[in-house]
Amino acid sequence: MSEPTAKTLPSDAAAQTLRPDDPGPAAPGKDPRIGDLLKGTYTIERLLGAGGMGSVYLAQHALIRKKVAIKILAPEYAHKPELKERFLREARAAAAIDHDGVIEIHDFGETAGGAAFFVMEYLEGEDLAAVIRREAPLPWPRVRDIALQLCRALQAAHARGIVHRDMKPGNCFRLDRDGRDVIKILDFGIAKLQNPDEGVGQALTRTGMIFGTPEYMSPEQAQGERHDHRVDIYAVGVILFELLTGKPPFIADTFMGLLNKHMFDAPPRPRDVAPQADIPAAAEAVVLKALQKDPDLRFQTMDELAVALKGVDAGLAPELVPETLKAKPARGAPMQFRGADRPSRPTLPETTAPAFPAPFAPPPRRRWNLALVAGLAGAVLAAGALVLFTKSEPSDSAERTGPKEHAPVASSPDLLPLPPPAPVPTPPAPPPAPDLIAPAFSTVTVRIDTAGVAAEVLDEHGALLGHTADPHGLLLPRGEAERVLRLRAEGRAETRLKLVPSENRTVAVALEPLHPGKPTAKKGSKKPETRAEPPPPPAAEPAPKPKAEPKPTTSPDLISPFKK
Numbered sequence: 001m002s003e004p005t006a007k008t009l010p011s012d013a014a015a016q017t018l019r020p021d022d023p024g025p026a027a028p029g030k031d032p033r034i035g036d037l038l039k040g041t042y043t044i045e046r047l048l049g050a051g052g053m054g055s056v057y058l059a060q061h062a063l064i065r066k067k068v069a070i071k072i073l074a075p076e077y078a079h080k081p082e083l084k085e086r087f088l089r090e091a092r093a094a095a096a097i098d099h100d101g102v103i104e105i106h107d108f109g110e111t112a113g114g115a116a117f118f119v120m121e122y123l124e125g126e127d128l129a130a131v132i133r134r135e136a137p138l139p140w141p142r143v144r145d146i147a148l149q150l151c152r153a154l155q156a157a158h159a160r161g162i163v164h165r166d167m168k169p170g171n172c173f174r175l176d177r178d179g180r181d182v183i184k185i186l187d188f189g190i191a192k193l194q195n196p197d198e199g200v201g202q203a204l205t206r207t208g209m210i211f212g213t214p215e216y217m218s219p220e221q222a223q224g225e226r227h228d229h230r231v232d233i234y235a236v237g238v239i240l241f242e243l244l245t246g247k248p249p250f251i252a253d254t255f256m257g258l259l260n261k262h263m264f265d266a267p268p269r270p271r272d273v274a275p276q277a278d279i280p281a282a283a284e285a286v287v288l289k290a291l292q293k294d295p296d297l298r299f300q301t302m303d304e305l306a307v308a309l310k311g312v313d314a315g316l317a318p319e320l321v322p323e324t325l326k327a328k329p330a331r332g333a334p335m336q337f338r339g340a341d342r343p344s345r346p347t348l349p350e351t352t353a354p355a356f357p358a359p360f361a362p363p364p365r366r367r368w369n370l371a372l373v374a375g376l377a378g379a380v381l382a383a384g385a386l387v388l389f390t391k392s393e394p395s396d397s398a399e400r401t402g403p404k405e406h407a408p409v410a411s412s413p414d415l416l417p418l419p420p421p422a423p424v425p426t427p428p429a430p431p432p433a434p435d436l437i438a439p440a441f442s443t444v445t446v447r448i449d450t451a452g453v454a455a456e457v458l459d460e461h462g463a464l465l466g467h468t469a470d471p472h473g474l475l476l477p478r479g480e481a482e483r484v485l486r487l488r489a490e491g492r493a494e495t496r497l498k499l500v501p502s503e504n505r506t507v508a509v510a511l512e513p514l515h516p517g518k519p520t521a522k523k524g525s526k527k528p529e530t531r532a533e534p535p536p537p538p539a540a541e542p543a544p545k546p547k548a549e550p551k552p553t554t555s556p557d558l559i560s561p562f563k564k
Contacts, residue, residue: 009073011468025118025268031046033057034046036528037062038111038117039107040062041061041062041063042061042068042070042119043062044059044490045057045058045059046058048069053073053074054074054117056069056071056072057069057071059119068121069123070118070119071117072111072115072122073087074115075113078114078116079114079256085326087475088108088118089118089121089188089379090188091155097160099152099157100153101183101214101467102184102243103120103121103158103184104121105119106119108394114357123184124364125175125176126173127169127173128172129170131174132242133360136242136245136246137245137246137274137276137425138278140279140283140312143240143283144309144313145153145314146172146174147236147240147243148310149183150172150183151236151305151306152187152300152306155295155302155306157232158229158232163227163231164185164188164235165231168213168239169183169233170369171185171186171187172185173186173193174240214262215258216234216235216239218230218231218234218258218295219234219262219293220264220295222263227295230295231295233298233300233301233302234471235431236290236302237287237288237291240289240290241267241270241273241287242285244270244271244287245270245279249267249268250262250265250267260328263326265325267288269284270283280312281312282316282317283312284321286312288320289439290305292320292321292323293323295323309454314315322452322453325452328471329516334456338494364535380412380429394508397415425511442477442478443476444503445472445475446473446476446501446506447505448473448474448506449468449506449508450468450509451508453468453489454468454469455467455468455511456472457485457486458485458488459486462486466486478503479501481500482499483498483500484496489511491513491515493514494510495509
């Protein structure tokens with residue numbers, strides 16, 4: 001069987017299943033369960049294999065002398081109700097699927113020590129993992145026949161509302177029947193029951209929990225999202241890839257590395273991985289269709305996948321739907337600090353690209369931060385009041401502190417217009433106070449949406465500025481002068497983009513494919529230009545009405561800065 005939740009396991013560490021040429025029974029006395037009689041019916045003869053949750057033994061029916069395999073829950077889990085229920089659910093789920101392609105369950109019960117067990121048919125053969133290690137890449141006709149058997153068995157499970165969720169070569173057991181591959185699906189230990197029937201059992205897992213084997217895990221499983229039977233379709237696609245090439249589509253050194261590849265990386269083409277395997281183009285299309293990241297773009301049922309497998313020999317290939325890959329989280333962004341005496345600056349607009357950005361999305365309108373504008377206006381009013389009330393009587397002020405200077409408030413184009421104060425003949429003013437300076441951004445973020453086509457972005461002089469696939473966009477110096485950017489992508493005509501980098505924006509650009517025989521646009525050649533017009537400036541907020549001026553308590557010669 002296979003691994004921790006398999007049906008029949010090997011006694012040697014290297015193999016995963018019992019093979020016809022395995023050695024004889026293990027030496028007596030090594031396992032205390034050898035010779036036990038379970039339920040007064042099954043005599044345990046020898047250990048076949050052990051896994052994380054339990055062990056599998058070869059046993060014999062005491063009356064009819066039929067060999068069976070018995071899986072017994074490990075003693076340390078015997079008194080943990082949730083694990084015990086998960087263990088028995090494997091038996092209930094497999095028993096609920098009436099199909100020759102699913103291992104048959106005969107009985108279940110408990111040992112004298114309270115450990116749960118179930119009895120299943122004894123299989124002599126090997127799993128597909130052993131076949132792949134020894135023989136892959138396999139020829140297409142053999143792969144097709146194996147895959148069709150998997151489709152039929154899983155379709156029967158899905159019809160009962162049971163999703164396997166851990167499909168992999170180790171859980172596909174191969175029997176040799178007159179030189180023909182016969183496949184049985186094992187290990188429903190983490191199966192999800194979408195529509196539990198009476199006597200089958202309830203699902204024990206919740207959204208947000210990750211179950212499965214990382215090499216064969218769908219993107220939605222890797223993210224802990226809600227999922228359905230289409231995770232099995234993705235896993236079968238991975239198995240097909242491995243049978244045809246001898247390698248899984250994604251390889252990484254860690255569990256999380258594999259999950260990241262399933263979520264963010266496009267799978268390689270099987271014919272590129274194994275060019276010597278003579279894989280039909282239509283078969284490659286079937287595999288890549290099953291491996292689409294978006295479950296809505298895959299085959300929707302196992303029956304659909306089976307129809308596509310049968311159509312390969314007739315040269316019929318399913319249509320692959322282009323999809324935008326999710327952007328990986330940014331790494332290595334520089335840390336920035338500010339002094340303790342400096343005011344906090346407002347947070348820059350969100351720069352993380354959406355998971356599936358809509359093509360040709362219009363640039364978002366700029367929204368004014370009313371709180372920021374009101375705060376800055378309040379700072380200007382406070383500064384004016386400070387000037388007004390600190391300019392005391394000349395005879396009093398000059399004697400104590402000397403002549404006072406009027407400190408002008410720094411202005412910003414983003415502030416609401418205020419009437420300028422009347423000029424006062426005073427000496428040159430000192431630099432404005434840091435806490436009265438309005439925040440200003442020296443750069444803008446420009447995202448260029450090319451509908452999933454990765455393109456280089458060059459400036460007017462041919463220098464590389466970045467790539468359109470960068471989720472953070474391009475950082476350009478803020479200015480009012482028009483810039484001309486050049487977009488280059490493999491197999492696409494060079495496109496020029498004119499824009500004014502006055503604010504953060506998103507620009508949609510269509511990159512036209514090159515026609516056969518048509519040369520790539522050279523520098524200086526005239527091409528249709530896509531010009532992104534800046535959005536209309538936002539309507540200015542009405543200026544707040546100035547408060548009524550207090551009655552002057554200082555010299556009548558003082559000129560108020562708020563009077564026109």
